[in-house]
Structure formats: structure tokens, C-alpha cells
Amino acid sequence: MAIPRRSLRLRVTVFATAVVAVVLVGSGYALVQWLQASQITDADAALSDQVDLVAGLAERGVIPKLINPTGLNTGQVQVVAPDRTVLSYSPGLAAEVRLDVFMPPEVGAQVARTTTAAELGAQGEDRFRVVARSVRYGFDWVAIYAVSSLEAADQVVHTLVIGLWIVLPILVLLSALATWYLTGRALRPVDAMRREVDAIQGGRTDQRLSADQRAAELDRLAGTLNGMLDRISASEASRRQFLADASHELRSPIASARTMLEVGLAYPDRTDWPATAGEVMVEVDRLQELAGELLALARVEGGERAVQLARFDLAALVLDEVQRTADDRFAVHSESPVWVMADRPLVVRAVRNLLDNARRHAVSKVTVNVGGGDGVASMHVHNDGDEITAEDRERIFEPFTRLDNARARDEGGAGLGLSLARRIAEAHGGTLDVVEVTNGAAFLLTLPAAAAE
Template sequence: MLKISRLWPASIRRGNTLAAALICALLFTVGALGVHALVSHELSATAKNATTNDLDRLVSAYRVASRGGGRTALASAVLSDPMFVVVADSGKAVVTSDAIARLSPQWTIPGPAPAGAPADWTTTTSVTLRSDAHPNWREFRTYTVFGRVVDDVPAGLVEPLGRAGSTLDSGLSGSGNGSFRLTVYLFVPPWNTIQALQLFDNTMAGFVPLAVVIVALVAWFASGSALRSVEAIRRELAEVSGNRLDRRVPVPRSHDEVARLAVTTNDTLDRLQQAHLRQERFVADASHELRSPLASLRTGLEVALAHRDRADWPAVAERSLLDVSRLQRITADLLQLAVEDGHPPSDLVDVADLVTEQLAERSLGTGPAVLATVAGAALVRGDSVQLERLLRNLLDNAVRHARSSVRVTVSESDGAVVLEVVDDGPGVAGPDRERVFDRFVRLDEARARDAGGAGLGLTLARDIALRHDGTLRIEDGDAGARFVARLPRA
């Protein structure tokens, strides 16, 4: 196997061409041998049937002549240059056909029928004609021979023995008494079979190589045509790098496997580009948003260390803890946004339970009152942790901007679970209702550091809604901001 793999061409085009040529040569060769055998069998069967009929004519001629037909009956048994021999019980040839006699072969005359053979006795044997002087003549070969027996043939139709001629009555001159039992042998002529097979072999000897060449050429050009698309895909992929992820491979119009490969490759490049963009965006977001709290934390600590005597260390620690908490919150949001998009787990989650838990958690704190209206169980399929994060971010945003109260409503409408979070704050102007979902966007009245948030909460909330095949948008309300999330009902 190792030697074959070394000898086999490394090129797909050459390998396909060689494989096609070898398979074609094998199939046509096996087919030619099979057809050769079939033609040989059919032609041999035809020749044997014709020989059987001619032998019946010879035997019938002797029988008719024995019943009074005389030499005329024997003369009527004319064959087209037959090869036959008539043998007496003594083993001597009575008459040999000219087709054999003129060859002067070195051969063994077939023996007579066994004693007591019935009138319908027949035999099939083989006789070899040869000549040391002319060993290459086509007539010198082994023949299939059919034999029949004829009883009570008058001596006048047999003597003299050892005659030669193209008919049974050739050279008859005897008028003796008595009768003979004769065995008539007729050779099966192979010439039609030989000529037909030779013509077939000569034809196939030219056709098979031509067919192999044609198949090889077709395979060569077909492989080249198919591989041109693959080569184009390879060239485009070679140009793809970290700075050129926007490159796409050409999709052939053939709609075949190569076209599907190109489509899949482009889909993969799309995913790689999106992952790369998410990574770049994460790095940019982290460097952008973490710079400020880190600088504030470092500045506060450096000032405190520079004035160790007068520093209010508990206050420094509290401010540092606030900065660290903000850093932790920003980092968690960034990591959540950096997670690769995909379908969340399909667990059953009751949004009403999430609202109840959030209200219980916030009831002990200070700030605007949070009220809820829940119509009953509201089941969706998804990740309970992510959905809880969505609700928490919406509530944090509402509480941050509300004057006195926040209302949460859970209901069902048109096959969807509807979660509404409404505050009585200043609201969001129409032009800003989509912009607030962008990263690090904080409207003017919310930019003060003590307002909290890094501008990632609403971005993360919409991202979670989209991952659950839902939507999150700001809709019109009586007062304040009205955030409405719609998730498919389980």
C-alpha cells in the first residue's frame, strides 16, 4: 500500500484522470473478454448445429443408397467443401474428403463404432491434424468431430476402401458381395467462428485504447473545470488574514458540491469575522470604559499615600470599594456581551417568578417603589440566569431615572409573554429610543457618575432578548420611559 501511495500522483487532477483511465481500461477489457466468450459460444453452437444437420444428410444418403438408391443417393449428399471420413469396422478409412486428403496430414483416424452399437448411436470426439512440413498452416489444429453409425451398407457402395473425394460416391468401382457397417465422422468447421472472433478482437484492440484515451481526456478536462472553482476558493482563502476578514470566496453557478463548499466557506468566514469584530469591540470597550474607574482609583490611592497623615483612610477605602464595584460590574457586562451568539438552553422559565423574586429583593432597599402586576404564570423557553439579568438591568435603569415609582407588568398577547417596565422619570425622546441600546450611550441627564451604570445595561438586555428570539424596545407611555420586552410563549 505504501508503494502504491508513493506511485500514485499527488495531484487530484492527475489522480482522477489516471483512475478514470484505469477503470475504463479494466471495464472495457473485462467487457471485451466477456463478449468474446459469448460470441465464441454462440458461433460454436451454430457451427455444431449445422454440422449435425450435415451429418444427418450423409447418414441418410447411405441409408437411402442401401435401400436401392445406389450411387445416385450418395452423389446427392453434396456438402460445401466438407471435412469428413467414413470408417469401416476394420478401422480403415472407406472414403476421406478432399478437404482432408489434400492436406496429407499426420493424424490418427477415429476408430469405428463399438460392436453392438444401436442404429441411433452418436459420438463426439476430437481429431488433431498436423504436419511437420507445414506446422503453421491454419488447417493443422484440433477439431471437434461428430460421428454416426450406418448398418448394412452394400459392398458396392463401399469398395474400394481408402478412396478420397468431395462426395461419398467419389471413386466407387467395386461390385463385391456382402455388406459393411460404417461409422461416418464429420468435422465441425471453425472458420466462421475464427474469422468473427478475429474481426472482433481487431476491433476491440483499436477501440479499447481509443476509449481509454477519450475517457482520460474527459476526466482531465472535467477535473480541471471542477478544480478551477476550488483553486479560486483557495486563492481567496490565502488572502484572508486578521486584517482582511471581509474577503469572500466566489460561489460557482453550478449548484454542485463545490458551490455548497463555497457557501459554507463564506458562512464560516462570516462567523469568523463576527467573532473577530466582537473580540475587537470587547478590547475597545474594555480599554475605553475601564480607563476612567482605574484612573480614579489610582489617583485616590496616590493622593492618600502622598498625605498619609491627613488621609481619611475609611473614606478612601469606601471610594476605592465603589470604584472596584463599578469595575466588577463593567467587566461582567463586557464578558456577557462578548459571549458568542447562539440559542440559549431551552429550559422552561416562569417570567412571573423572576418578577416576584426581584420585587422581594428590592423591597428592603431605599429609592423609588417598585410595583408589579402579574396575570399568572408566564412560561418561556430559555436561560433563567440570562432572563433574570434582562429584568434586573431594566429595573436598575428604571429605578435610576424614576422620580417616585416603577411599575412592572407581565401579561400574554398574541402568543408572546409581554414584560413591561415603566418609570415616572423624564422619559426618552423619540430620536434617542434606539440610541440608548448602543454600547456606552448615556443621555445627557444620565451622564453624571453618581447616576451609576456604564451604558451597557440596556445593550445587554436587548442582546438577551434577541438571543431568546424576542424583542426589546421603548414604546409610548403616559409618563416616563416604557420598556417592553416580548418573548415567545412556551
Template sequence: MPRFFRSTRFRVAVTAFVASAVALGAVAVWFVLQAEGRLRNAAAQLADAHADAIVQLLNTGAAPGDLSLLVRDSIYEVVDRGGAGVSVASCPVLRGASLTVYDADVTLRPFEFDRADRRSVGCAPELRGVDDDLALHVVHATSGDSRYQVYAGVQLDPEGQAAVDSVRAVLTFGVPAVALLIGVIAWLAVRRSLRPVEAIRGEVAEIGAHDLGRRVPAPRSGDEIARLAGTMNDMLARLDEAVTRQSRFTSDASHELRTPLASLRTQLEVLLAHPDRLDWRHACENALLDVTRLQDLVADLVLLGKLDHAGPDRLEPVPLSEVAEAVAAGRAEVEVRGTPVVRGHRSRLERLLRNLVDNARRHAVSRVVVEVSAVDGWAVLAVTDDGPGVPEADRRRVFDRFVRLDDARARDDGGSGLGLAIVADIARAHGGTAEVEAGSRFVVRLPELKTS
């Protein structure tokens, strides 16, 4: 199928054309039928009056042959039911035609009745000088003795019928024309409406993985397309941020992995080059330390990757007091106020607290305190040390990956810069937050699980 016929413009235009044609056609048919119905109702009422007048004459004993003298300005036919349905009187005199129908339309042609016959003289005025077909609406009635069937006809209003015919002709050609016009208007309107979408599509098609700083044009209409453009720009901003963060993360990870690998390789090269001058045991211990550091770093990277792509699994109710007692026993003081319970991953919550405690112990002078409490529907886990604390300017970025403050870098037992990033990601995966308060107080807030 050609591309044009699969376009939204074409489909909307065709739908508008078909829908408007059906709707307008239904209205047009209803209007014409109503107009014709009114014409026939008017003719039927008058024909009923004529039939009733003839029936009354027959009921009073008048003979059918006398009706031409007694009834004026009427078109009728009387049939004798006792005479095998023979027509015994008619006005005008019919030639091979008949009015014997029940509440229906009959068309009399000029050659089907005799205007010259004296019995046709008193018929309806519309028969005089008529040269065209005569459209009648015929009704029937029965005489009181049920011997005669009377059929009376009245001509449909010629002017009204002409008006109905004119309306029918206009609607027959006008409805498709109007429907086509509506389809064209719909096509033009959709084309104009989709012009910003085409601009958005063209811009997105040109944006590559290394050009995520570009943005799609946003129309000022404030409609759905404007909101689509805003959503696309938000998505591009998130992609740009994610790609930038991933690139920075990859660069930092490469740097962090390069250092222990280089140290390990250097030690092994020196050991192989001078096997008699070095202490093999001491060299292997140093190499094992580098391997352990690499193993811990890779494990942290794997965990961060899992947290980036999935939420916590195997969720279960976890009492934070039990987590605090299990992790901080012998390493920090524990203060429990209340018994908050959260829904989460126990091992990852333990990892969160362990990272906080390890970070506090690296910077503490003599004391580390773990506090567990419940505040306003949140389970609060706080770790405080008596160290120098985090400068206010660094309290937000300290949770970024591979961020280590200068004093931490100077310590021999400094971490890789992933511990607090893991804390923030685990808290976020559990629907919570992590932040630094008052310098050396790290606070994690998690939604509290209400237990009945």
C-alpha cells in the same frame, strides 16, 4: 510522495482510468465470450446431428468399416469400447491424433490426417486442400448397444472465428486506449473545475487578520464551488464583523476601565501627597466606590465573554413567574398572566430581569411594571416604566455594548452600557430575542417549555 501524485486531479484521473478499464474490460470479455459461445453452439448443434446419424446407422447393424461408404461430409471417429477403446473407423484417417474428447475443441494439424487414403475421400469438404490447422468442436454419442462411442466434429465457422479474433485484438488494444482517454479527459475536467478553487485558495492565503474586508472570487456557475465561495465570503463577513466588534469592544472596555482607574489613582496620589489635608475616611470611601465600579464592570465583561463562547449550561425548567417575583419584589409591580416555563439557566435569567428592572428604575418617573405572560408558544417577559422612553432611532443600538444614550450619560448613577447588551446576549443564548416596544417597554421572548 511527489505533490503531483497527491493531487485531486491525479487521484480522480487514475480512478477514472482504472474504473473505465475494469468496466470496459469486463464488457469486452463478456462480448467475446458470447460471440465464441454462439460459434460453438452452432458447431455443436451440427456435430450432434452428424453423431446422431452415425449412431442410427450403427443401431441398424451397419459395420464401422462401412461408414466411409454410408456417411458423407462428416468428420468423425468411432471407438470400440469392447476392444479396449480401439478406434475402428474415422474420417479422415488419423495419424497419431484422436477426436476422443467430450464436448470440447480439437485442433487437427495437416500432418495428423491422411487425405490420400480412400477412406478419407467422403469426409467434410473443409478437409480438401486445407494447409492450416483445422479447429473443430467435437461432441460424442453412444450406440444403442453401448458398444461404440461416436465422436463427431464440425469446423468452427472460419469467418465468424476470424471476426471474433479481430474483435478480440481490437478490444485488447482499444480498451486500455479508451480507458486512458477517459482518464485524460477526467484529469482535464477536474483541473478546469478546480481552477476556481485554486483562485479561492490563493485569495484566502493572502487575507490577513487586518484585511478581512477582502472577498474570494465567486464563479457564476451556480454549482458546489460557487456555493463554497459564497460560504467562504459569508464566513469572512462574519469574521470581519466579529473582529471589528471585538476591536470596538476592547477599545470601549479599555476606555471604561481607564476612567475609574484614573480616578482611583488620582485619589491615592493626592492622599499620599497631602496626608494631613484630606479626610482619610472620605477618600477611602470614594476609592471603594471606584473599586466597586471596576469590580462590576469586570464581572459584566467576564459574563459577556462567557455568553460569546458558550450557550447556557445546567439547563432546567424555570418558571418565569418565580424569577419575576424573586427579582422585582419591592422594586417593581409584577403582573402575571399564565404560568410560562422556559428551559434555561435560572441565575442568568434573573440577571436578565435584574438588568431590565435596574435600567427601568434609572429612567422611570414613579412606576415600573414587570409583566409575565405566554403568547403563541413564547414566554414573554416585559418591563415597562413611565419614563421618557427610548427614541425610535436608538431602539436597535441600545442593546449594543457600551452604548449609553445622552440622557443616561448625564445621570450620576448611569450604568456602564453593558446591562442591556447582557440582556440581549442572555436572551439569544436561550433561543429568544430582546427588543424595545413603544419607547419605554422592553420585551424579551423565550421559547416556552411545554409541560405535560
């Protein structure tokens, strides 16, 4: 079962909310760690002051029995001899409380450690901060321990954590709502474009996407879509024109054959039926040729006719096709052989169409040159008939296009030969273009040359 795709708006909202949540949680954690470290630093500074005071007395050989200040929360002091005998302690510090819960440092050094009430032998579950320093006392040394409760600091941190647990979800929710709203607002023009495209798909091919004040990216997308719609509209118009032209071309021989048959049936005794049959066959041949050209053009343009490459001599093929015409107006000049790598049946059709076109329009002479070089094989066909104007040099390759002077000729084709020949050339990666000449008309067909064996 396929998993339904989530909307872009939902995905952006989830991603942005996740990023905000990670940032806020990370920031909250960093804030808690900073506050804890700050509280510890402040406690160590206060305890160090207490240790400095007592250390100064001990180094002068004086250790009072009771050491101020009093109160567990303000920093109590305990002086311990090397044999762990308590020499002095602050008032209010219970006798069973031992601050020497860790080994004292070397003489002159100071260490700090966080411990619990249970480790100190005191009541409660509070945490404590202990600072210890070893100093000279006479001919020996003593360890001075100072302790302070971290209850107030822990309470501040606890309050901050509770506040973060309340504030962070609210901030994440607000971030999700804001992202959802802003994303929807940003995608609103896209939805409007979608509705416009839906309307166009409904058959309104003349409509284009409006040029509203959108973001630059959406403006470029709208321009691209409008360009695509222009091409689709042009293609649709070309298709309709193609169908109209094809219908007209198919109707002409059918109507002609029908007229001849109707006349024969109306006057059977005066009809030369063999002659009528011959004339009808001419029209049937026109229909067959037209149907073949239409089918070939559709297959080449639609990719249904796969190009099957083979190596053959283009010069020999052209010579065979010229001989097929049995027209003494043709003159062939070629380098023999001219090897190409192409689909032979398709190339035969393209060459035949070019030669037939030249034969229909030539007055007295058609010159065909076949050659090759630089990886390209070429066929140049020149007839001494009417010239092709500059504005007609591309239009002539459109299906069913026949120039006015060609329409006057009874033997004129259906207007598909040149179009099909160009499609065949392009299917091979070649070209077919009108070449400018001083008199008459000329076409140049190029195909990829075959590698030398």
C-alpha cells in the same frame, strides 16, 4: 500511524480509471465470446448443409461409398451404422478417424458438439466441430456425422485477444491521463480560491473571493465563503469596538480615582481623607460592577457558564428584586406563582439588570407585570422615561451602547446590562425585546415555563 489522505484529483483519477478498465475488459470479454459464438454458428450452418445432402440420399436408400466434399477444413462426412460400422466417408478422411465420438441422437434429431483431434483419433491439437443426425435407412437407421476444423476460427479469436491485450492497456492509460488532466483543469478554480483564502487569512480581511466565470457550484461556494468572511469581518470589527469601549469604560473610574488621589497627595493637609476614600470606593465599586458584567457576558457568550436548570417561581424572584431596590416608584402585578425552568442565578442577573435600567430611566413610575401561558413565562417592565426610537430598539442590546439621553445622566450604567440580559434569555431559549408603547420605554423578557407538577 495515520494514513496520509490522497488528493481528490488522484482519487477521482483512480476511480475513473478503474471504471474504464472494468468496462473495457468486460466489453473485450463480451466481444471475444460473441466472435466465438459467431464462428461456431457459421460452422454449424455449413456442417448442417453437408448433413442435409447426405441425409437426403440415405432416406432414398442411397449411400455412396465416398462422399464429397474433400478436405478436413471444408466439412467431412462419415456415415455410421447402428453397430458402429462405417458405411461411408469423405475422401481424405483417414480410416482410423472416428467421428462417432458421442451417441447419435434420436431419428430425425440433430446435435452439435465441439471436440478435439485426439478424441477423433486424428493428428494435431486443433479443435473440431461435429454435427450429427440420425435418419431412416431402409428398415434401419444410420447416423450421419459432419466435421469441420475450427483452426481458422480459433486463429481469428486468438488474433483478437492479442489485439485486445495491446489496445486495452493503452486505452486505460489514455483514460487515466485524460482524467488526470481534466480533473486538474476542473479543480484549478478551487486551487485559485484556496490561494485567495490563504491571502485573506494572512490578515487581508477586506478582501473577498473574486466572481470569476466558474462552475455554478463553485460560484455558490464562493458566495457562501464571502458571506462567512463578511460575518467574520463584522465580528472582528465588533470585537475591536468592544475592546475599545471596554478600555474606555475601565479607564474612566481608574482615571477618576487617580485624580482624586493625586489631588489628595498634592494637598495632604487640606484633603478630607475619609471623604476621598469614600469617593474612591465609589469608583472601585464601578470597576467591580463593570468587571463582573464583562466576565458574565464573556462566560454566557462563550458557553463557559453552563445553564443549570432548576424549577422556581419567577413572580417571587421579581418581587424580591423589586424590594431590594427600595424604590417606591415600582409597582408589581403578577400571577402567583409563575413557575419557570431556568438557571436561577442567571435569571436573577437578567431581572436585576432590567430593573436597574428601568429605575435609572424612569421619571416617576415603573410597572412590572409577571405572567405566563402557552408554555412561556413573561416579565414586562415599563418605565415612564424617554422613549426608544425604532432605529435604537436593536442597537440598545449591543455591548456598551448607551443612548444620548442616558449618557447625560451621572448614574448611567456601563451599557452592558441589557446586552447581558438578552444573552441570558437566549441561552434559555427565551427572548428579550423592546416593546412599543405610547409613552416611555418597555421591555419584554420571556423564558420557558416549567411543567405543572
